[in-house]
Amino acid sequence: MANSNSVKVVEVCRVAPLPSSPDSITSDQSLLTLFDLLWLRFSPVEPVYFYEIPPTSNPNIFYDSILPKLKASLSLTLQPFLPLAGNLTWPQHSPKPFLSFVRGDSVSLTIAESNADNFPYLSGNDFVEAKEYHPLIPPLEVSDERAAVMAIQITLFPNRGFSIGTTLHHAVLDGKNSCSFFKAWAHICKHDTGRTSSSSSISLPDNLKPFHDRNAIHDPKGLGELYSNEYLNQEGPNNRSVTHRHPPRVLPEDLVRGTFDFTRENIHTLRERVVKTTRASDNPSSLHLSTFSLGCAYTWICLVKAEEIKGENSKTAMIFGVDVRSRLDPPVPETYFGNCIAGRVAVAETKGLIGEDGLAVAVKAITEALRSLDDGVLNGAELWVSKFLDFSLYDKIYSIAGSQRFEIYGTDFGWGRPKKFELVSIDKTDAVTLMDSKHGGGAVEVGLALKKPQMEVFASLFARGL
Numbered sequence: 001m002a003n004s005n006s007v008k009v010v011e012v013c014r015v016a017p018l019p020s021s022p023d024s025i026t027s028d029q030s031l032l033t034l035f036d037l038l039w040l041r042f043s044p045v046e047p048v049y050f051y052e053i054p055p056t057s058n059p060n061i062f063y064d065s066i067l068p069k070l071k072a073s074l075s076l077t078l079q080p081f082l083p084l085a086g087n088l089t090w091p092q093h094s095p096k097p098f099l100s101f102v103r104g105d106s107v108s109l110t111i112a113e114s115n116a117d118n119f120p121y122l123s124g125n126d127f128v129e130a131k132e133y134h135p136l137i138p139p140l141e142v143s144d145e146r147a148a149v150m151a152i153q154i155t156l157f158p159n160r161g162f163s164i165g166t167t168l169h170h171a172v173l174d175g176k177n178s179c180s181f182f183k184a185w186a187h188i189c190k191h192d193t194g195r196t197s198s199s200s201s202i203s204l205p206d207n208l209k210p211f212h213d214r215n216a217i218h219d220p221k222g223l224g225e226l227y228s229n230e231y232l233n234q235e236g237p238n239n240r241s242v243t244h245r246h247p248p249r250v251l252p253e254d255l256v257r258g259t260f261d262f263t264r265e266n267i268h269t270l271r272e273r274v275v276k277t278t279r280a281s282d283n284p285s286s287l288h289l290s291t292f293s294l295g296c297a298y299t300w301i302c303l304v305k306a307e308e309i310k311g312e313n314s315k316t317a318m319i320f321g322v323d324v325r326s327r328l329d330p331p332v333p334e335t336y337f338g339n340c341i342a343g344r345v346a347v348a349e350t351k352g353l354i355g356e357d358g359l360a361v362a363v364k365a366i367t368e369a370l371r372s373l374d375d376g377v378l379n380g381a382e383l384w385v386s387k388f389l390d391f392s393l394y395d396k397i398y399s400i401a402g403s404q405r406f407e408i409y410g411t412d413f414g415w416g417r418p419k420k421f422e423l424v425s426i427d428k429t430d431a432v433t434l435m436d437s438k439h440g441g442g443a444v445e446v447g448l449a450l451k452k453p454q455m456e457v458f459a460s461l462f463a464r465g466l
Contacts, residue, residue: 006116007135007155015071015152016106017078017085028082029100030214032171034223035339038384039170040097040231043244046137046425047178048165049411049418050123062156066415067111070154070164073189073413076202078107080210081181083172083337088147090240096228097242099149099172110138110153119160123420130255130449133424136165144241149173161419171242174339176323177210179406184208190414210337217332217340221378227385249428254452257422258459262295264442266466270294270359277360288367291444295434296320296400297362299446300346302465303432304353306450306458309395314350317389318366319343320400324377342377344369345389401431404444408435422447 032040058064078085086101112135122128122136138153149172153165168178184204192202232239262270271289278287287293300318309316321341325332332340346365353361372379391397401423402408408421423433427449437443450458 006118007112007114009110009112010156011111013109013111014106015074015078015109016104017082018075019079028086029098030083030212031094031096031098032088032224033214033217033338034219034227034381035174035217035341036171036214037096037224037227037231038341038343039339040227040242041234041244042170043425043428044140045168045170045175045178046165046423047168047182048133048136048163048422048424049182049408050119050161050163050420050422051413051415052119052123052161052419053159054415059159062158062162066162067154069189070413071109073185073192074107074109074152076188076192077181077185079202080204081184081337083212084150084181086149086172088149088169088171088242089145090242092240096224097171097240108138108141108148108151110151112136112153112155114155114157117157117160119157122163123161125259127256127258127452127455130251130257130427133257133422134427136163137424138165138167140167140169142169142243144243147242165424169243171339173337174321174323174341175402175406176340177337179408179411180208180210180335180337182411186411186413190412207335209335211333211335212337214338216330216336217328217338218330221381223378223381223384226382230385251427252451255427255449256452256455257427257447257449258455259420259445259447260459260462261437261439262291262298262444262446262466263439267291267294267442267444269466270298274360274363277357278364286367287363288370289363291404292434293363293366293370295404295444295446296346297359297366298462298465299432299434299448300348300362300398301353301358302458302461303398303448304350304358304396305461306454307396309350311350311395314395315347315393316350316353316396316398317394318346318348318362318369318398318400319389320346320366320369322370322373323403324373327373327377342373342381343384343388344372347394350395397430399429399431400434401426401429402433402435404434404436406435409438409440410436 082101085105085107090097136155138151140151141148149169151167155163321343324342325336325340346369348361348365409417433447437445
């Protein structure tokens with residue numbers, strides 16, 4: 001088992017986008033949209049991917065081959081993903097914060113090496129102390145006046161594998177964008193790293209080509225200006241900070257992370273259970289019985305039981321995001337680069353969730369939250385920054401990060417699929433990740449961080465109820 005001193009920094013460098021022509025990259029600037037502004041002062045997102053190094057007779061293959069390919073392909077990938085090399089600022093003359101890129105901007109890349117033989121532990125299926133992942137995540141260069149969008153750290157576990165950890169400013173991109181960037185980087189690393197000149201543009205599949213026009217997000221109600229004014233008045237007048245302002249959360253010493261799988265058969269069983277439960281009193285066909293809804297609902301009831309949330313009138317809430325690219329008027333392309341998520345809140349009484357029909361209660365609450373989209377994506381959006389949720393009304397609020405549609409485990413840089421994926425930042429946000437499973441076959445996995453006693457109870461409940 002490792003500690004925070006087990007990772008040593010070998011190199012810190014800058015990687016700039018490789019221009020497709022000598023004059024192709026000059027500068028770019030765009031105001032944040034209403035969807036971006038929702039995340040302006042949210043804590044950074046911290047994904048980390050683990051990869052095994054294939055068996056080889058070359059003990060130096062990481063430094064001789066793997067790392068040079070990763071660096072070269074990163075420079076190429078930043079060419080169509082310029083915003084990731086840019087910065088967020090909010091000058092006095094601007095009514096809203098904006099994202100800027102100028103020639104010379106680059107991404108901070110840290111190369112590190114682990115002194116502990118803990119790759120199997122960190123990338124395995126057992127509970128892992130949450131703090132063990134923290135040294136794999138790089139710091140993001142931020143201040144109130146200026147914030148970098150992204151920083152990357154590649155950590156070698158000698159003779160085992162390597163990890164790619166990233167810190168991302170959420171105001172610039174959502175989870176779908178993050179996954180698209182990694183897949184584009186992996187695609188170029190695997191297929192296109194032979195290019196050493198800037199004579200031509202790189203080739204990406206259409207579904208990985210980002211669409212960067214933030215003007216495509218229409219804002220007839222002026223919500224962007226409303227949100228900006230509310231931020232200006234937070235913690236004093238004219239507060240133009242573009243970064244997370246809250247002090248770091250002190251994590252419990254016994255906080256552990258766990259990953260749990262739903263097989264395709266598990267999801268089918270849960271769906272049948274809800275249909276059977278609701279047939280007598282409801283129309284099951286009116287419920288949202290997708291893999292996402294069922295996975296969220298089952299996780300929700302297991303968490304409420306594991307954390308022993310009680311009270312006669314106790315309520316809990318589950319927050320999740322909905323990709324609204326296709327729901328906007330007019331819609332924006334599926335490859336739109338920028339936040340395009342609308343939050344929805346499912347609410348249920350605790351006694352219903354822990355009861356015999358708890359799964360159906362949770363699914364109904366999630367269905368009702370999704371139906372609110374029928375009233376319009378931006379219905380009630382005037383309050384999304386000032387008062388998205390009255391936390392005092394609930395005994396516990398959970399949230400979901402990710403989607404199985406991201407297909408995280410398809411991110412192959414040329415050395416195989418990821419051994420494991422973790423979203424390290426959920427330690428600080430109490431979120432639950434929901435992703436496709438590394439085992440494939442239509443399975444999905446949820447990841448969470450709990451105190452060890454609660455995690456053990458959760459694991460028992462999760463296994464017993466499937």
